[in-house]
Structure formats: C-alpha cells, structure tokens
Amino acid sequence: MTALYVATERCLPPLDPERPPTPLGAYLRRLRRQRRYSQQLLADTAGITPQYLRQLEAGYKPGSNRPVEPSPRVLRALAEALADGHPAEAEAIYAEFIDLAGYGPLPPPPPPVAVLPAGSEERRALLRRLIEAELEALDDPLRTAVLRLVLEALPPGETT
Secondary structure, eight states, X not given: OHHHHXXXXXXXXXXXXXXXXXXXXHHHHHHHHHTTOOHHHHHHXXXXXXXXXXXXXXXXXXXXXXEOOOOHHHHXXXXXXXXXXXHHHHHHHHHHHHHHTTSOOOOOOOOOOOOOOTTOHHHHHHHHHHHHHHHHHOOOHHHHHHHHHHHHHSOOOOOO
C-alpha cells in the first residue's frame, strides 16, 4: 500500500510553491491540520480522492492552473468529515466553506413552523382555508373540480 501511494504521488504534477493557496484552500488545510488528519484520511472520510483534496487545498489543478470549483455537495461532505459527528460544528464549517468558495453566505434558517396535530380542528380549518384560497386563484376547470371534491371530503370545520 505504501509503495502504491508513493508511486501515485510521483505521478501527480508538482504544485507551484510560489503560488499561494486560495482562501478556501488555506482554511481547509488549516482545519485538516488542526484535527491532525492526513489528506488520505480526510479524503476517504469525505468520499473524495486524495488528489482532489490536494487540489482543493491548493485552489487550482496542477498542470492546467485552472481554479478548482468544488460543488456544495463536496463542501458539505468535507465539513461533516471535519466536524467528526458534531452537527452544529459541521454547519458552521459548511457555511464558511460556501462563503469562501464564492457561493455567497448561506441564507438564515427559516423561522420554526408550528405543526398542527393531525386531525385537529385547527389543521382542518387551515387546510380548508388554503384550498379555498387556491380555488379563488384557479382558472383551470379540472384542478378546480378536483379541489372542490377534496374540500367536500373534509370534515366540516371553521373557515374563518
């Protein structure tokens, strides 16, 4: 295994020591080193190749000098791997990754939604109001007929 890893490393084009890493790459490398993860371990945990992790830390693809643009899915996997089972930490790392990768800051989470118990009078009334509002806005006769059937099937409830 060691011989294969060394052979693979020799096949990779060298990184330019004069070129500084991108802010995302520097942050990723700093987090990885703080947690004492090897590139191999972090790559395996995140489900990417060590070569791709190396490119992410550098910020460009060796040989072509094209920038590396990781997808949000890859950034999420790296954040979760670096957080080691701590969801709040993973979210904080992911938000920083998204910002540094140029996707912009994450929007704030939506406010909590009140869940009405199934079968409750409030839930039936809300559903009835939603269907009635949809009926007012519709001009499609088929959808209107279907929604009227659904509305008729609902148990009676307050509509105000």
